[in-house]
Amino acid sequence: xxxxxxxxxxxxxxxxxxxxxxxxxxxxxxxxxxxxxxxxxxxxxxxxxxxxxxxxxxxxxxxxxxxxxxxxxxxxxxxxxxxxxxxxxxxxxxxxxxxxxxxxxxxxxxxxxxxxxxxxxxxxxxxxxxxxxxxxxxxxxxxxxxxxxxxxxxxxxxxxxxxxxxxxxxxxxxxxxxxxxxxxxxxxxxxxxxxxxxxxxxxxxxxxxxxxxxxxxxxxxxxxxxxxxxxxxxxxxxxxxxxxxxxxxxxxxxxxxxxxxxxxxxxxxxxxxxxxxxxxxxxxxxxxxxxxxxxxxxxxxxxx
Numbered sequence: 524x525x526x527x528x529x530x531x532x533x534x535x536x537x538x539x540x541x542x543x544x545x546x547x548x549x550x551x552x553x554x555x556x557x558x559x560x561x562x563x564x565x566x567x568x569x570x571x572x573x574x575x576x577x578x579x580x581x582x583x584x585x586x587x588x589x590x591x592x593x594x595x596x597x598x599x600x601x602x603x604x605x606x607x608x609x610x611x612x613x614x615x616x617x618x619x620x621x622x623x624x625x626x627x628x629x630x631x632x633x634x635x636x637x638x639x640x641x642x643x644x645x646x647x648x649x650x651x652x653x654x655x656x657x658x659x660x661x662x663x664x665x666x667x668x669x670x671x672x673x674x675x676x677x678x679x680x681x682x683x684x685x686x687x688x689x690x691x692x693x694x695x696x697x698x699x700x701x702x703x704x705x706x707x708x709x710x711x712x713x714x715x716x717x718x719x720x721x722x723x724x725x726x727x728x729x730x731x732x733x734x735x736x737x738x739x740x741x742x743x744x745x746x747x748x749x750x751x752x753x754x755x756x757x758x759x760x761x762x763x764x765x766x767x768x769x770x771x772x773x774x775x776x777x778x779x780x781x782x783x784x785x786x787x788x789x790x791x792x793x794x795x796x797x798x799x800x801x802x803x804x805x806x807x808x809x810x811x812x813x814x815x816x817x818x819x820x821x822x823x824x825x826x827x
Contacts (some may be wrong), residue, residue, distance in 0.1 A: 545588075545607060546581035547614035549574045549595065558618055560696060560719065560752050561597035562658040564798050565607060571657030573753040594799040598698070598717045602799065636825045638673075640665050641791055643681050643784055643818045645727065650783040650815060651683035654751040655761075655776045660698060660796035661804070662709050662748035663817045673740040673823040675699070678747060679730045681782035681818035682722045688759040692721045693778035695757075697731065698748030701741045708794060708801045709746040713738055719752070722779040740823060746794070747819050751777050782818035791816050 549558040557578030564571035565588055572582040574597075588607055595603040600618040610616060641663070652661055667673070678697065697718045700709035714736070720729050751757070757777045765772050785808045793816050795804045806815040 541586045542583045543586050543589065543611070544581060544583055545611045546579070547610055547616060549578045549580065549597070549616045549618060551600075552617040552619045558597050558600065560717065560754075561595055561600075561616075561618070562750070562753070563616075564594045564657045566592045566594050566604070566798055568798075569656040571753060573658055575754055596796075596799075598696070598712055599715055604799070637676065638823050640821045640823065641784075641786065641816075641819060643679070643782075643820050645681075647784045648681060648683070648782045648818055649785060651780040652783055652817065653685075653776055653778075653780045655774055657797060658751050658753050658777075660748045660750045661781060661817055662698070662700065662746040662794050662796065662801075663819050664702070664744060664746050664790070664792040664794070665821050666744045666790040667740050667742055671825050673825055674734070675736070675738040675740060675745070675821065676734045676824040677730060677732050677822035679728055679820040679822075680720070680722075680749060681728045681820075682726075683780040683782045684724055684727065685759070685778060685780050687761055687776075688724075688778045690724075690756065690778075692723045693757045694719055694721055694752055694754070695779055696720070696750040696752060698746075698750055699738065700746040700748060702743035702746065704743060707743075709748065709796070713741075713745070727782070734824070745821075747821060748796070749781055749817060749819070753777050783815050784818045785813040786816045787813050789814070793817065 549561040551558055559574060559576045559578055561574040563580055565584065570584055572580050574580040589611055591607050592604050593607050593610055595616055595618065597618060599621060601621045603618050605616060697720055699713045701711050701713055703710040720731060722729050759776055759778060760773055761776050762771060762773050793804045794801050
């Protein structure tokens with residue numbers, strides 16, 4: 524039986540508190556241009572949204588949330604924390620570019636001796652990950668085994684179809700991180716370009732060829748991250764009966780639903796990023812040591 528896991532979905536009673544609209548735009552502090560698909564989360568809550576292609580965002584929150592801090596993250600920019608009240612009043616968020624040194628990229632003209640990490644077949648898919656309330660990044664760690672220099676050639680992400688999501692496709696962002704040597708958590712983005720992919724309802728996977736980017740596999744391995752984008756384009760509602768009260772519950776969710784498989788190899792570690800920090804995300808199969816992980820395959824190639 525296939526099930527769907529909602530990341531950190533928590534039903535929190537807020538009574539009949541008055542709600543207010545928080546809206547504004549996210550800008551590059553240097554160029555003053557819009558920052559699309561920035562994720563905006565109210566800290567210590569499960570409330571959040573994303574900016575659209577023009578950097579615009581809006582969200583209805585309880586009035587008490589104006590006293591909270593908001594965490595803003597976007598590819599290529601430093602994480603920003605601001606007062607919700609300041610955002611509500613100024614309606615503008617300026618993000619500073621993140622600068623750091625990456626290893627020199629050497630594009631290989633001829634690739635061979637390919638290997639695929641975490642190969643996935645359709646019959647092995649047992650579950651899926653969806654998101655509600657606030658944006659998350661779901662990241663899977665791939666170890667670097669062997670001394671040979673390897674390059675990221677292709678990434679394949681499997682998805683589950685959802686009959687409640689009516690649009691022909693949904694959008695999500697691909698993230699590729701190196702690994703912090705001390706914490707073993709995702710660290711820097713290895714791509715400076717935002718890659719937004721579309722998942723079609725007619726396909727159960729999305730693939731992207733990275734061979735032209737010449738991204739070398741870091742010595743410590745790599746995390747492949749899948750980032751939900753909280754836009755109306757991806758929104759749908761899910762209705763179910765509360766297991767305790769038996770009352771009808773209607774919740775907001777956001778596509779896509781990323782497929783999941785059980786993996787015996789404990790090196791394939793899953794983490795999630797939300798509300799400003801990375802945390803472990805481990806679900807064990809009943810009765811054994813297999814972990815439920817995102818159905819992501821990574822193809823590597825070596826230079827001839």
